[in-house]
Amino acid sequence: MLADILHEVFGYSAFRGQQADIVAHVASGHDALVLMPTGGGKSLCYQVPAIARHREGKGVAIVVSPLIALMHDQVGALEEVGVHAAFLNSTLSSEDAQRIEREMMAGRLVMLYVAPERVTHPRFQAQLASLHERGLLSLFAIDEAHCVSQWGHDFREDYLQLSMLHERYPDVPRVALTATADDQTRADMIERLQLQDARVFISSFDRPNIRYTLVEKDNPRQQLLRFIRREHEGDAGIVYCQSRKKVEDTAEWLSEQGIPALPYHAGLDAGVRQRHQDRFLREDGLVMVATVAFGMGIDKPDVRFVAHLDLPKNIEAYYQETGRAGRDGADAEAWLAYGLADVVNQRRMIDESPAHDDFKRVQRGKLDALLALAEAHDCRRVRLLAYFGEDSTPCGNCDNCLNPPQTWDGTEAARKLLSGIYRFWQHGQQRFGAGHLIDVLRGRLTDKVTQYGHQSLSTFGIGADLSEHQWRAVLRQLVALGHVVAEGEFNTLGLSPSARAVLKGEQAIVLKVAAEAMPRTKLARPKSGSSGAGSAPPVPLEADALARYEALKAWRAEVAREHNLPAYVVFHDATLAEMARMAPSTLDELATISGVGTKKLQAYGEQILAVWRA
The missing domain is CATH 3.40.50.300 (P-loop containing nucleotide triphosphate hydrolases)
Incomplete structure (x- = not known):
């Protein structure tokens, strides 16, 4: 039964x-x-x-x-x-x-x-x-x-x-x-x-249709725009930001760049939130920029990408949020941009929360697991599934599999950086942030360097061979590895107990080569009227089948409007694509297509067949 x-x-x-x-x-x-x-x-x-x-x-x-x-x-x-x-x-x-x-x-x-x-x-x-x-x-x-x-x-x-x-x-x-x-x-x-x-x-936690891509932050708005323009023009997507202000600013900026975007967060009027959500569910090609207030229970099957402009709290949150892409089984992408400030901010939020110590300890461990995923040299999916206790093999469908990152022996650079932090403390029992540390390592005589007399430290100028961008990548990875801690309101840097072995040369450090800084060039806006990729079917179709698919989508849109429902509730794109490919000529043939039950066959069967005749 x-x-x-x-x-x-x-x-x-x-x-x-x-x-x-x-x-x-x-x-x-x-x-x-x-x-x-x-x-x-x-x-x-x-x-x-x-x-x-x-x-x-x-x-x-x-x-x-x-x-x-x-x-x-x-x-x-x-x-x-x-x-x-x-x-x-x-x-x-x-x-x-x-x-x-x-x-x-x-x-x-x-x-x-x-x-x-x-x-x-x-x-x-x-x-x-x-x-x-x-x-x-x-x-x-x-x-x-x-x-x-x-x-x-x-x-x-x-x-x-x-x-x-x-x-x-x-x-x-x-x-x-x-x-x-x-x-x-x-x-x-x-x-x-x-x-x-x-x-x-x-069940297996694997979502093989989702491609995972994690990038270092470098002008993140432009990185996001480049990602959408090159990979997902015209697609429905979700962009997650940590703060309400960033949600509104990002949605406004994307709209100015020609990407239709709406904001969503708990601070908006309930009526506005509902209107924006309804539009996202019912219209094609909209991008929702949101805090985590948006998403749980959203059933829209054709979300083609989920992007994060801020680091989530842990792998569970990341997995839950990225899982809103590609619910229909067609190709989708999870894209995340992260930087050292994200790591520091998440750690500070944990440390300053009123929760008990056991809870904070667990949350720090969860954040560390996410950082390990972000800084991984190997398959993202293998690490993601391992977190949930599932063994797997390299997927061939994440950024590290498709473009394996270069690595280098960062032991000496790590020792220089850790020594720099140690010398600050030895010099005046003070702690400083990333920018000042990098200035000292690179030998820059800034006002702050001379104010504290740090040009006299043995670490002054010992890292002139690396750029500021490269040193930030080294620091971020050392934080992810747990050798450096960033604490307090001003994100000052300290050493963890594990740093001792690195300083003494007892532990080798392998680091990813820092990605090249992205050029500050504007991307051309799409020409007005560009249809984008939003109308593409979930599977390749021949020309005549594609014409039928587009006709079916137009018919479905009318039905959805009449019933005040999202279009996918009437039929999923995958079902329409199968109809278009098979072109059934009778109700019995139509009944064999996945997603066509008895009630829908009775309600819509003759209308669908009429689409071919039209």
Whole structure:
């Protein structure tokens, strides 16, 4: 029956990976913890069991979701395929909320999406108790379950109370799902959600369609513009920045350069945020510049790139955010620009946070793992997957695999730099920042150098053979390796205990050759009317098939506008491309295409065939 539901409702001929085992396990009434990468099909792992159990008379499935945007998209998509679903959140009028509650209590809803704070509200708990007594509570799905962990990258206190679901309804199956969790976060999820008896399903974290590229910051705005112009002109993308001001400035600047961009952060008016999000979901080729307030639960499948202009907090955050690219399985790119200031700022935020020492220690370790990824000479994907406990081989689809970085014996340069920091302390028991240290190493007689008498130090001028750009690369890598620490409000530099072995010549240091500084030249603006790459199909198509694909996209856009839905909720690009390639002439032929279920065939089949005739 489960495979029949998959085909009849969602139009797919077979489950992927571990989906079949997960769906059977949950549908039969057992608990599960599911770790599956973004785009791996997590939603089907609870949607198919919910439909199956509803057909058996077991009532409604409660889906705990942290974001309103996700609720809207999921419910719209389910209604499109003929599954009666709804959400309860603050966007509803009291009349609509009461109507949905009546449908829930009558057992007519297949799925109800709610926020964690509503689940734990006494009124809603009374309703759940009534449903349970009448056997009309089919399952609980806890999405983005990593939010329950204080060690994770997106901790939410409301999730802590969800353990009550097991305590009050022990016979109702629960499935907790996330795309991102290291060993520590997984253990926390199991304990806090009382999933000790749940079966754990861990899929590969690999997203082979995403190319990982990490570059040294050097005029990062121009680097970003060059990346978009050369690789993703006309594509939908997300650019993450750390501060609200940087989000607004970057969005404005990209727009001035001819790249359609919108800002998104928690400080914007709620109506503005919603309008920008709706435009991003419904329009082609928009770039959303955002803080991490944007993204979790965003289902847009055709995001072709995710760029970071600031270093994320840890690998989990980086993986979660980059995973929003290429959900449709087509080629996508994760691009990150980082510099020494990013490292220092992240360390300072950890050190100055009010958290307890154990938490700070764990967060420093997570940041160090991200820095090791950023400074790696070898395959990015191997290191990324190893962080999540997964062995792999070089991918051939990251910057280091495609263009292996040159390395050099940086032992002597490292000793000079570390000695420079040590001599500052020995001279006047003071600490200084990167700029002053490099001036001393390169023998520059600045006002600050003469003010402190540092021209008399034995380290003055011993690094004149390297440029400022090269010394900054050496320093950044020594910070990443843990030999140099940057602390305090002014980012002053100190030595860690591990620096002693390097200074004494007991440890060799291999460093990446610093990338050449980018020339400060302006990139030409695209000609007005350039269509860019946004209209390209996810797979290559012959000329006649490409014409059909474009006609289908135009038809889909009209349907999406009529139904007030994002276009991908009607049909994914991959489904349209397969239709265009196959050019089915009958409804039976159309029904064989992946993504065309019974309800959509009935609703749109004749219209699609009419596109060929037109």
